[in-house]
Amino acid sequence: MQSIGKLSETVGVKVPTIRYYEQIGLLPAAERSAGNQRLYGSQTRERLAFIRHARDLGFTLDAIRELLSLSDRPDLPCAAADNIARRQLLDVKRRIARLQALQDELERMVIQCGHGTISDCRVIETLGNHALCAHEHALAGADAHQNDADRAVT
Amino acid sequence: MQSIGKLSETVGVKVPTIRYYEQIGLLPAAERSAGNQRLYGSQTRERLAFIRHARDLGFTLDAIRELLSLSDRPDLPCAAADNIARRQLLDVKRRIARLQALQDELERMVIQCGHGTISDCRVIETLGNHALCAHEHALAGADAHQNDADRAVT
DNA sequence: CTTGAAGCTCTAGTTGCTAGAGGGATTAAC
DNA sequence: GTTAATCCCTCTAGCAACTAGAGCTTCAAG
Structure with missing residues (x-):
């Protein structure tokens, strides 16, 4: 489990941006520590990396939202x-x-x-x-x- | 003297955009008719065309502001x-x-x-x-x- | 146990407009 | 002369995709 700062560092997305993604529902609400700080596991880390990569390729957040919901349904045609x-x-x-x-x-x-x-x-x-x-x-x-x-x- | 609608049409900049340019000081405050409607002469029309063209070329409004203030001082080096x-x-x-x-x-x-x-x-x-x-x-x-x-x- | 970094929430700002509400002005037809 | 349509007015709020800051709490190192 990583803090938001570590996640930011490893994925290369700024801390406020991660919070922003959570706020708009691109990332799930993070687990919290006893002291109310966000904790991230590998699943969210991968999701964030996906977002980051897609942003780098110029996809809008709306397109990314769509791509993410597609990636959750592996059985659908691509x-x-x-x-x-x-x-x-x-x-x-x-x-x-x-x-x-x-x-x-x-x-x-x-x-x-x-x-x-x-x-x-x-x-x-x-x-x-x-x-x-x-x-x-x-x-x-x-x-x-x-x-x-x-x-x-x- | 043109109304804002005519100006919009001749220069190809939307009406709210013209008002916006006035608001942020890119265009001078327009003269007004008896009924408080904006009236434009050729000078502002040319200024607006300049802005439009520069926007088309991708200049930011800040850069355009600078370019406009330069064009007001023809004696400066270019x-x-x-x-x-x-x-x-x-x-x-x-x-x-x-x-x-x-x-x-x-x-x-x-x-x-x-x-x-x-x-x-x-x-x-x-x-x-x-x-x-x-x-x-x-x-x-x-x-x-x-x-x-x-x-x-x- | 203290100190400093990192985290929290919330609000507001960025750029360059665009949309809408709720009204007044102008113009063309009748 | 009036009435309907179209213009115009101001003002506020919204868009994308964040970014910055205030004012607070929590955590990790020494």
């Missing part, structure tokens, strides 16, 4: 888990594509900077006048108004 | 603006690199899925056991505990 992972993969691919467009634009901006004064700064000018852009990045594409997922790229 | 853009570019590059690692890992997970039951699901198994990963993505690298910027990748 299509659902597969789908979640595929969705995540698509999401990652979309984000990469968008970031790459941003990278191009930023590179253009930075390269063109003549290091003079603000009044002829390419960075400021390009930001102020979208027409100077090489391509469209988020603006005026298929959907002029971007959605949350697009915003989340930052 | 090194500061250049630096902000360079920082942003580095950030984008780091994010792309990290997302690409995630993409690889997710692809491996998905490809190996035998479409059997959860009990032999590669997705679940890989998430539960980080040792199965091909490389290290965020875990156990130079710094075991990831920082905010890494998290922000989602």
